[in-house]
Amino acid sequence: MRKFYFIVLVVIFGLIAVSPALAQDGGATALEVASPKEGDLITGDEILLNIKYSSESGNHAHIWLDEPNPTEDNAKTLENPGPFLFRDVKPGDHIIIVELVEESHKPVDPAQKITLKVKTRSAADVTQEEIAKALSQVKPAEKENIQNIDPVPQESDNLSTWDLQKQFKPFLIISAVLGFAIIGGLIFFIVRRKK
Numbered sequence: 001m002r003k004f005y006f007i008v009l010v011v012i013f014g015l016i017a018v019s020p021a022l023a024q025d026g027g028a029t030a031l032e033v034a035s036p037k038e039g040d041l042i043t044g045d046e047i048l049l050n051i052k053y054s055s056e057s058g059n060h061a062h063i064w065l066d067e068p069n070p071t072e073d074n075a076k077t078l079e080n081p082g083p084f085l086f087r088d089v090k091p092g093d094h095i096i097i098v099e100l101v102e103e104s105h106k107p108v109d110p111a112q113k114i115t116l117k118v119k120t121r122s123a124a125d126v127t128q129e130e131i132a133k134a135l136s137q138v139k140p141a142e143k144e145n146i147q148n149i150d151p152v153p154q155e156s157d158n159l160s161t162w163d164l165q166k167q168f169k170p171f172l173i174i175s176a177v178l179g180f181a182i183i184g185g186l187i188f189f190i191v192r193r194k195k
Contacts, residue, residue, distance in 0.1 A: 030054075031061070031100040031112045042120045047086040051078060053100050059108060064097040065089070072105045091121045 034050040036042060051061055062075035065086050078084050096116045100108045107113070 031098065031108075031114060033096075033098055033114050033116060036116065036118050038116050038118075040118045042118055043126055044120070044123050045087070045089050045091075047089050047094070047096070047118065047120065049084040049086070049096065049098070050082070051084060051098060052081050054081075059100055059102060062099045062101055062105070066094055067097065070097050070099075072101075075099075089120050091125070093117065093119050 030053065032052040034052055036047065036049070047065070049063065051063075053059060053061060060080075061078040061084075062070075062072065063078060063084055064070040064075055067074055076084065094117070096118065097113065098116075099110075099113045102108055
């Protein structure tokens with residue numbers, strides 16, 4: 001019978017030890033450029049980059065625009081996931097490189113380095129046909145649909161999935177540990193009663 005208790009305790013402590021890993025999102029360090037996409041044509045002199053990644057443990061992103069020799073010293077840094085704006089971009093072909101790095105600036109996963117090719121053009125280069133096509137795709141809002149439109153989220157309301165996971169992670173770990181302790185206690189109580 002003592003062997004059974006020992007096995008139960010080993011399983012419970014093993015689950016408690018593994019619970020922080022279970023609470024983490026498996027792809028938490030994944031790097032994604034939500035926009036622009038490869039090959040996009042951008043009108044104007046600004047490129048708005050929207051980047052998603054986990055900012056836990058000091059992770060941050062290094063970003064380069066048209067840099068032939070990307071290094072830590074010539075990188076732009078994005079401390080938190082979200083938008084990054086390049087201004088005064090000249091019309092033409094551009095290469096954007098994004099890399100997720102640790103607090104020590106060492107790449108989290110070198111295989112996740114993202115390279116995008118985009119093209120920008122001046123607003124003056126937009127043709128009348130393109131303007132007409134864009135205007136033809138705009139539909140007037142119907143009165144009933146206007147009431148169903150959600151208001152634009154404010155800065156404080158704009159919590160990403162990464163932020164929510166980071167905020168509730170301690171709660172998930174504590175919940176998992178307490179859950180395993182309760183299950184272990186129940187097993188111990190049931191076995192004890194059967195004696």
